[in-house]
Amino acid sequence: MSGLGEAAPTGAAAIWRGRLAVWAALLALLGATLALAYVPLGRFGLVVALGIAAAKALLVVLLFMHLRKPDPLLRLTAFASLVFVAFLLTLTFADVLTRAAPTQPGTVLPRSGPDLPATGQRAF
Amino acid sequence: MSEALVQRDIPDAPAPGESYLTAGTGLASWLLTTDHKRIALLYMAAITFFFFLGGAGAVAMRIELFTPQADLLSDDAYNRAFTFHGVLMVWFFLLPSIPNILGNFLLPLMIGAQDLAFPRLNLLSWYIFITAGGLAIYTLLAGGVDTGWTFYTPLSTAFANGHVLAAAAAVFIAGFSTIATAVNFIATVHLLRAPGMTWFRLPLFVWAIYATSIVMVLATPVLAMVLLLIFAERAFGIPIFDPLRGGDPILFQHLFWFYSHPAVYIMVLPSFGVISELIACYARRRVFGYSFMVYAILWIALVGFLVWGHHMFVSGQSMLANLAFSFLSFVVAVPSAIKVFNWTATLYRGQIIFDAPMIYALGFVGLFTIGGLTGLFLASIPVDVHVTDTYFVVAHFHYIMVGGAVSALYGGLAFWWPKITGRLYPEGWARFAAVMMFFGFSFTFFPMFVMGFLGMPRRYHVYVPEFQVWHVLASSGAVVLAAAYLLPMGYFAWSLVWGKRATANPWEATGLEWQTASPPPAENFATPPVVTQAPYDYHPEHSGPPAIERAAQRPQGHQP
Amino acid sequence: MPATALRKPWRSLRRQREAAGFGLWVFLGSEVMFFACALTGYAVYRTLWNADFLAAARETNVVYGTLNTAILLTSSLTMAVAAEGARAGLRRLTLACLAATIAFGLAFLVVKGFEYREDIERHLLPGPGFALPAPAAQIFFAFYWLLTGVHALHMTIGLGVTATLLWQAWRRSRPLRSPAFEVAGLYWHFVDIVWIFLYPLLYLAGRA
Numbered sequence: 001m002s003g004l005g006e007a008a009p010t011g012a013a014a015i016w017r018g019r020l021a022v023w024a025a026l027l028a029l030l031g032a033t034l035a036l037a038y039v040p041l042g043r044f045g046l047v048v049a050l051g052i053a054a055a056k057a058l059l060v061v062l063l064f065m066h067l068r069k070p071d072p073l074l075r076l077t078a079f080a081s082l083v084f085v086a087f088l089l090t091l092t093f094a095d096v097l098t099r100a101a102p103t104q105p106g107t108v109l110p111r112s113g114p115d116l117p118a119t120g121q122r123a124f
Numbered sequence: 125m126s127e128a129l130v131q132r133d134i135p136d137a138p139a140p141g142e143s144y145l146t147a148g149t150g151l152a153s154w155l156l157t158t159d160h161k162r163i164a165l166l167y168m169a170a171i172t173f174f175f176f177l178g179g180a181g182a183v184a185m186r187i188e189l190f191t192p193q194a195d196l197l198s199d200d201a202y203n204r205a206f207t208f209h210g211v212l213m214v215w216f217f218l219l220p221s222i223p224n225i226l227g228n229f230l231l232p233l234m235i236g237a238q239d240l241a242f243p244r245l246n247l248l249s250w251y252i253f254i255t256a257g258g259l260a261i262y263t264l265l266a267g268g269v270d271t272g273w274t275f276y277t278p279l280s281t282a283f284a285n286g287h288v289l290a291a292a293a294a295v296f297i298a299g300f301s302t303i304a305t306a307v308n309f310i311a312t313v314h315l316l317r318a319p320g321m322t323w324f325r326l327p328l329f330v331w332a333i334y335a336t337s338i339v340m341v342l343a344t345p346v347l348a349m350v351l352l353l354i355f356a357e358r359a360f361g362i363p364i365f366d367p368l369r370g371g372d373p374i375l376f377q378h379l380f381w382f383y384s385h386p387a388v389y390i391m392v393l394p395s396f397g398v399i400s401e402l403i404a405c406y407a408r409r410r411v412f413g414y415s416f417m418v419y420a421i422l423w424i425a426l427v428g429f430l431v432w433g434h435h436m437f438v439s440g441q442s443m444l445a446n447l448a449f450s451f452l453s454f455v456v457a458v459p460s461a462i463k464v465f466n467w468t469a470t471l472y473r474g475q476i477i478f479d480a481p482m483i484y485a486l487g488f489v490g491l492f493t494i495g496g497l498t499g500l501f502l503a504s505i506p507v508d509v510h511v512t513d514t515y516f517v518v519a520h521f522h523y524i525m526v527g528g529a530v531s532a533l534y535g536g537l538a539f540w541w542p543k544i545t546g547r548l549y550p551e552g553w554a555r556f557a558a559v560m561m562f563f564g565f566s567f568t569f570f571p572m573f574v575m576g577f578l579g580m581p582r583r584y585h586v587y588v589p590e591f592q593v594w595h596v597l598a599s600s601g602a603v604v605l606a607a608a609y610l611l612p613m614g615y616f617a618w619s620l621v622w623g624k625r626a627t628a629n630p631w632e633a634t635g636l637e638w639q640t641a642s643p644p645p646a647e648n649f650a651t652p653p654v655v656t657q658a659p660y661d662y663h664p665e666h667s668g669p670p671a672i673e674r675a676a677q678r679p680q681g682h683q684p
Numbered sequence: 685m686p687a688t689a690l691r692k693p694w695r696s697l698r699r700q701r702e703a704a705g706f707g708l709w710v711f712l713g714s715e716v717m718f719f720a721c722a723l724t725g726y727a728v729y730r731t732l733w734n735a736d737f738l739a740a741a742r743e744t745n746v747v748y749g750t751l752n753t754a755i756l757l758t759s760s761l762t763m764a765v766a767a768e769g770a771r772a773g774l775r776r777l778t779l780a781c782l783a784a785t786i787a788f789g790l791a792f793l794v795v796k797g798f799e800y801r802e803d804i805e806r807h808l809l810p811g812p813g814f815a816l817p818a819p820a821a822q823i824f825f826a827f828y829w830l831l832t833g834v835h836a837l838h839m840t841i842g843l844g845v846t847a848t849l850l851w852q853a854w855r856r857s858r859p860l861r862s863p864a865f866e867v868a869g870l871y872w873h874f875v876d877i878v879w880i881f882l883y884p885l886l887y888l889a890g891r892a
């Protein structure tokens with residue numbers, strides 16, 4: 001993990017310098033996403049919010065978690081799971097977005113309150 | 125042949141006190157061990173126990189089903205019996221069996237390592253498993269669960285009267301053990317291979333365990349989260365899947381089967397690895413199409429994540445999704461077919477020896493083929509709609525999991541028994557048990573295809589009398605099958621005391637695990653092994669047609 | 685400084701270090717799937733009940749949420765410096781930054797506690813007497829409680845690990861060259877990343 005590929009900083013000042021810049025960028029992005037959340041962007045609001053979140057996550061992964069190092073194994077490991085997240089989302093939405101009306105949630109009228117016919121004993 | 129002369133002579137048995145079995149004595153030396161070989165034996169003890177506990181549930185069901193009326197079990201008790209059978213067999217027997225017993229024992233040996241990458245994590249994983257198992261047994265003693273092993277909501281969250289929370293917690297905890305083991309295996313394969321052991325020199329069993337571990341790491345957490353959601357909804361009344369409050373029960377099925385279909389591959393991929401080892405050794409042939417076998421394993425592990433919706437064709441899932449999942453399910457059958465063809469091609473012109481492990485392996489190929497082909501029936505939507513929730517489905521997955529995975533487990537146990545214990549089992553008895561398992565299995569489960577196709581629904585304890593002949597056949601077959609499972613316990617135990625001492629390589633196999641004493645010393649190899657060639661160099665090409673006696677074989681590597 | 689002991693299966697210290705990091709990365713892949721499962725549920729319901737979800741998300745406390753995001757990002761900074769300091773053998777820097785990380789982590793949990801108290805007072809706990817009339821609002825808050833709760837649990841585990849390392853480094857029972865500092869850092873950063881995604885989904889939705 002360590003000492004591969006890049007020269008590690010050895011002085012306290014050098015360590016702080018590199019990481020404070022990342023931290024400042026992260027806080028700037030936090031400010032940006034907070035401000036943009038109040039701008040009416042319609043459905044692009046979600047895209048922008050998630051885009052900024054992805055940028056922040058990428059900063060953390062690459063610079064705090066050292067994925068910038070040329071270690072293909074770690075990179076593969078780190079990003080492989082995203083492929084499977086994509087599988088999960090894609091095929092679930094392939095169903096949810098195209099489902100016939102009778103099985104859509106909401107065709108049973110939702111209600112809340114204590115009159116729900118839940119009868120199971122909640123024994124551990 | 126010259127290399128064979130250079131290699132050091134391996135002692136058949138380790139020097140006194142050096143064997144991993146005798147390296148320490150007393151209970152603490154076992155319960156606190158970090159030796160992967162001892163932990164494998166701890167798993168063997170625990171998993172065997174759960175196997176018989178889960179088997180007891182099956183026995184209760186098969187006795188009940190002898191007659192069309194309810195005689196032994198009430199409807200509620202029957203629900204609890206099949207749920208308990210399913211939960212125990214899936215999470216406490218099938219999933220951990222081959223990876224945690226054979227994988228734990230063999231993985232470091234096969235790649236020439238001293239131990240797994242994280243030995244203490246390995247022990248911790250066993251304790252987590254035991255904790256989960258304890259909770260599962262608590263569930264049984266407290267009265268059981270009646271939801272089926274799938275925990276479908278809203279049944280599990282609102283209506284079931286059993287101990288859903290305890291059962292879900294047990295499975296949740298077992299998941300940590302699975303993930304810990306899988307992380308350990310992946311790191312081991314990546315970082316602890318002996319010098320010369322390149323990726324394409326890995327035995328197929330190692331590849332299979334590696335691919336299984338990847339599936340475990342990626343799928344198990346999804347199950348954990350979905351169980352957490354069920355747990356929260358049932359325990360705290362939080363609406364998540366409740367259709368009356370806007371929830372979507374089909375979403376639960378998506379999340380559940382995103383785990384549970386790949387879980388089928390967690391159960392069967394390790395068997396593929398075992399069978400490849402057995403067939404190569406007992407046909408005295410190099411595995412046909414080694415690289416295709418590797419790609420097939422990886423392909424299954426990847427595409428296995430894309431087919432979960434074939435469990436949901438009648439759930440109300442959209443037609444588009446049905447079609448996509450149906451197509452993808454046909455796609456995932458291709459690599460399994462490649463494997464079956466390659467095993468068959470390995471046998472071609474092989475010098476086949478019908479020893480017990482080979483009988484198990486050949487039985488596996490036959491039963492897995494039937495199970496796989498009926499899987500294609502179920503992947504096609506019209507047939508699936510006809511046979512959904514019938515005994516056809518029950519027969520199909522038992523062919524894969526019991527006919528497949530359990531045959532492979534027994535075959536693998538027999539094959540590596542001399543390595544594990546240093547003793548030979550009685551070959552005659554073992555062959556008898558292997559043949560008996562094949563026929564017992566077929567008599568138990570083939571009738572289920574017939575009655576399922578005729579319309580016998582699963583999960584009922586009473587049925588119309590027309591089906592009785594098939595049920596009686598199945599129940600009688602189950603008696604034979606149970607005997608075939610119990611018999612090896614007897615002769616394995618017998619062999620521990622009276623069995624002949626095994627040599628280091630009694631089957632003249634090529635794997636590195638045979639290049640050390642039987643049983644191996646605590647540190648596995650006296651000197652670190654060096655790997656010089658690809659696996660399965662049985663009967664090298666240039667040495668002419670197969671001879672009558674066991675042809676020359678060259679081990680993968682040696683200890684310099 | 686005592687050298688890190690070479691443990692049993694390894695033949696070189698470098699490999700042993702590499703394994704610790706690699707093993708944790710594999711585990712993080714698993715964690716990604718764990719949260720992805722719940723977030724898929726969130727995404728599906730947000731698609732099905734978009735208006736209700738946005739209305740419900742407006743009820744979360746964006747001040748606490750933003751404050752906690754800033755705290756967590758800062759804790760990641762100190763954690764990164766601690767791991768780097770341990771690697772460079774800078775004992776005082778490592779100890780100080782580990783302590784700061786723990787302080788920030790605790791601050792996060794305290795803010796979270798205030799936020800939870802306010803939520804409960806405002807009847808935002810799903811169930812009878814729930815504050816919002818829209819039916820799917822309860823589903824939003826089901827995910828809110830579940831996701832923040834599971835995240836807080838991860839934070840607690842991270843705090844435990846960091847505190848242990850701090851104690852061991854203080855007592856000098858664990859050499860600074862141990863891979864544990866870097867590995868703990870990886871885990872901490874991952875928990876931070878989870879929050880980076882939870883923040884816009886739970887706090888910023890429906891604000892415009």
Ligand SMILES: [Cu+2]
Pocket residue numbers: 384385388431432434435
């Ligand atoms: Cu399936």
